[in-house]
Amino acid sequence: MDGRASRWQSHREERRRELIKSARKAVHALGSDASMEDIAAAAGTSKSVFYRYFGDKAGLQQAVGEVVLSQMQRRIQEAAQSAQTPERDCSRWSPHTFRWLRPARTCTPS
DSSP, X not given: OOHHHHHHHHHHHHXXXXXXXXXXXXXXXXXXXXXXXXXXXXXXXXXHXXXXXXXXXXXXXXXXXXHHHHHHHHHHHHHHHHOSSHHHHHHHSOTTTTGGGGGGTOSOOO
């Protein structure tokens, strides 16, 4: 890959990250039923840009999901590496993080 192709690849990757971040903000503000047009407008661009990068709404949803899961995995790994005991580690997490564990009454902060 030559220098120009490499720069464009970097630009496309950065732009994709920006679009995902904008989409997350838009969905947070507008709700999960936000249309691609709504998301694009909130991002200050056209929906054709989103379609170019993600193919369709399902592609955008998948990309957002991958980013969210990656961030969660990183934070869990960081917490696990710095934990001295499981109880102390769990107490550092927000109650919202372990909301899905409450029925099992496992490792929920007080």
